[in-house]
Amino acid sequence: MEVHQLRYFCAVAETASFTRAAEREKVAQPSLSQQIMKLEKELGGRLFDRLGRTVRLTSMGKVFLPRARAILNELKAARDEAAASQSTLSGPVCIGAIPTVAPYFLPAQIASFSAKFPQASITVVEDVTARLMDRLRASLVDLALMAHPTRANDLKFFPLCSERLFAILPKDHRLAKRRNVLLEELREDPFLLLRDDHCFRETAMEMCKRARLSPRIVFETGQFSSILGMVGAGMGISIIPEMAVERRSDCSFVLIADENALRTVGVVTLKGRFLSRVQQTFLEHMRSQSEAKIPD
Amino acid sequence: MEVHQLRYFCAVAETASFTRAAEREKVAQPSLSQQIMKLEKELGGRLFDRLGRTVRLTSMGKVFLPRARAILNELKAARDEAAASQSTLSGPVCIGAIPTVAPYFLPAQIASFSAKFPQASITVVEDVTARLMDRLRASLVDLALMAHPTRANDLKFFPLCSERLFAILPKDHRLAKRRNVLLEELREDPFLLLRDDHCFRETAMEMCKRARLSPRIVFETGQFSSILGMVGAGMGISIIPEMAVERRSDCSFVLIADENALRTVGVVTLKGRFLSRVQQTFLEHMRSQSEAKIPD
DNA sequence: GGACTTCCATAGCTAACGCCTATTGCAAGC
DNA sequence: GCTTGCAATAGGCGTTAGCTATGGAAGTCC
Incomplete structure (x- = not known):
């Protein structure tokens, strides 16, 4: 059972014609007929009655139609949601920070970022370096604010400022x-x-x-x-x-x-980790914000 | 977005490994990798983080997983329901009958059929021949009990008994x-x-x-x-x-x-009309029941 | 620290399958 | 009886999912 078969099926059901359905789906009529027949074979019975010049759903077709429609809708919804989670600047950003940085650095960063991107849902975890690194590796935090370039080579360090x-x-x-x-x-x-x-x-x-x-x-x-x-x-x-x-x-x-x-403060990410657009944007936000603040 | 891509995606998410997912889905690992990459391209972002030897869902993957699972479940449900509507002897059977046959012939037929196949949901429409033929052509009834072979060549007559x-x-x-x-x-x-x-x-x-x-x-x-x-x-x-x-x-x-x-009484169906298994079975039930009753 | 293993990605090939055009077959309408 | 409209069939073509072999990076063992 393939997606295009469901699409074709719905098209035939809605237009009550293989020819019109083929036009709507931008394929040749025989191709569409083939796919419908294939679907019928898989389901073990006919979906349409072919009565001379009229095409009509069988009782099996009638029970199948709403399900096919539902599946196509869900597919669209899934695609849209996934695409939206990439294109819109929304979704979760989990930031780790060591206790000697968190209270002095993060509040302003988060405030300015949230003002720009209110859709982002930011959470903060305060912990010491070693445990933040564990959390990074477990993907429990997306970014971590820490001091000094890390020696671990599965992590990447972006310096923000030296103080x-x-x-x-x-x-x-x-x-x-x-x-x-x-x-x-x-x-x-x-x-x-x-x-x-x-x-x-x-x-x-x-x-x-x-x-x-x-x-x-x-x-x-x-x-x-x-x-x-x-x-x-x-x-x-x-x-x-x-x-x-x-x-x-x-x-x-x-x-x-x-x-x-x-002391050099920077953001650390897990190498190979794919950051969503918000997460990436938060990282860039912090880097650009602190450029001005690097004292030297 | 294709069905097998969703299957592969769920397999990787569940096994946390492309290799194991490929085994489970009975395809070569590169084939599976390709399909995942294709899906990622379509959705506009990565679904998995490839971290050395661990594979983990991205935040987009996390939102996509339940939707993919739901779609696969719906597909299975749709297939099962359709197949069941063919294989099990259940579903609607709408019988038409002329008033000079219905009260004498149908009750016993329906009673014995219902006893054998209680899942069948039988409805009866009593009307005169001309209107029953219209209803047959409109697929509003599946079978019609009428007298005399019909002259209409879009209908098929199965004689039941002569009285x-x-x-x-x-x-x-x-x-x-x-x-x-x-x-x-x-x-x-x-x-x-x-x-x-x-x-x-x-x-x-x-x-x-x-x-x-x-x-x-x-x-x-x-x-x-x-x-x-x-x-x-x-x-x-x-x-x-x-x-x-x-x-x-x-x-x-x-x-x-x-x-x-x-007078010859028989069942009439619409030529080219596909009867579900219950409907077909009801027809055969009537034919076998009345064989004994043909007087000559 | 170098050889080995493990795992995902890449490359190149093959076969399947969806799609195409052309045609046949069947009803319906003039 | 001829034309028209529509779905099915036949046969060719191109895309693509799948395959094997290989590459490269990370982890493991001696």
Whole structure:
């Protein structure tokens, strides 16, 4: 049973004529007759009575007609829906983001994108790098915002922006008024850091290592806002990226005087993964939005 | 968009592998790949992500899958229903019958057929010959019980039985006790006949003509039972076929002594009309049932 | 890290099948 | 009885779904 056979069948039923049906379907009449006969053979009985010059549905034809019509409609609906899911900028976009990027970067991006494409249904998953990579590989997220080009070669990294790193000090810290600072100068201060699974902990530790400094860690957390609070309370110092800097009365942010004190934020996708048009568009939206923001 | 493409698509979606899907669908893997690619091209986007060794639905694939499944199910249902309407002995049988046959012949036929094939849904239309022929030509009835082979060459006549004709006389008629009678002997009696559009009127008039008798008609009706009642009341005499004979205290039935005093009852179908299996079976049922009943 | 395996895509060929034109066969209408 | 209208048949052609063989990329094993 083939699609064109159903089309021809409906055409004959509707025009009550093989000749007119053939015209409507833009095929020669014998071709159409053949296909109808083939269909009749498959179904084990005639669909039409051929009575001299009139053609009429048999009782089997009568029960078959609505089903054939339904199938043709469903085919059209399926084709249309599929095409629409590609051509219109609608459908699901699931974005992953690490906790040290999500609250500072995503809200504005999503807001501007949603304003342009209100049909897109955006969901966000916040998780640490390792687990985001798993989710990418399982196609549970379409795009992931992460820091540093990934070493995994089944993933692709699109850099968005590089941002400078800052030392965060209590307002009354001896270096709080400086325009910039070397990490070496903070050798004696107790450190507050993110937990082990956060990639920014690694970034910070890397900086310390470059400054030949092994920090005394007195507090670990999962979010910068806790660090800011604790630093403000005088518990110690820390390192944060530029996007986490915020005006506070109890903390000072001092630029780290090291040209390598940078964090690169980018979008990661799974290689070989086909992105729908919305998903692709969201990626391009983020890239174009952040071009302007790349500080250098 | 073709049926096999939908089948292949579902197979890949369900096995998560082109190779396994090809095995399941009994085609070579490249053939299947080609068809999927063709389908993807038609829909304007990929249906699957090919990620190294895993194959996974894209978001378009996810919306397309249930629709493809639904269509395949509908196809199967349509095929099954059509095949069932041919193979199982169910479905509509619309029988036409002339009023001078219907009440005497049909009830037993329908009862025995329904007992054997309770799935058949039988409807009966009672009408005179001319209108039954119209209904046959319009496919409003599938079979029609009529008398005498039809002259119309777009119809086909299957004889069922030939029955003798009887004179019906009031109990106190001078010939009421006879074993048989010649129509000539009834030359003086007033006649009761069916109305003009009933074919049995023609049969009766034919008999009169053969007996060189032009009957004086004193009553016309549409049914034998009225004639029986009126004859019983002594209004006159009439002619009826054997199947209309019934024991009555006020009438006598005397066989007409003419070897041509016969009425042939048969089934008529429209030439070129395809009968479903029930319809065909009903026809054969009637023919086999009445074989035994053909008097000669 | 190189050989092997696994899996999908590509290339080239073949056979089937849908479509074509021309013609026949059958009714219907003048 | 001839023409007309319509579906079926016959025979040729081109497209295409299917095949085998091969290529290339990713994962696996020693």
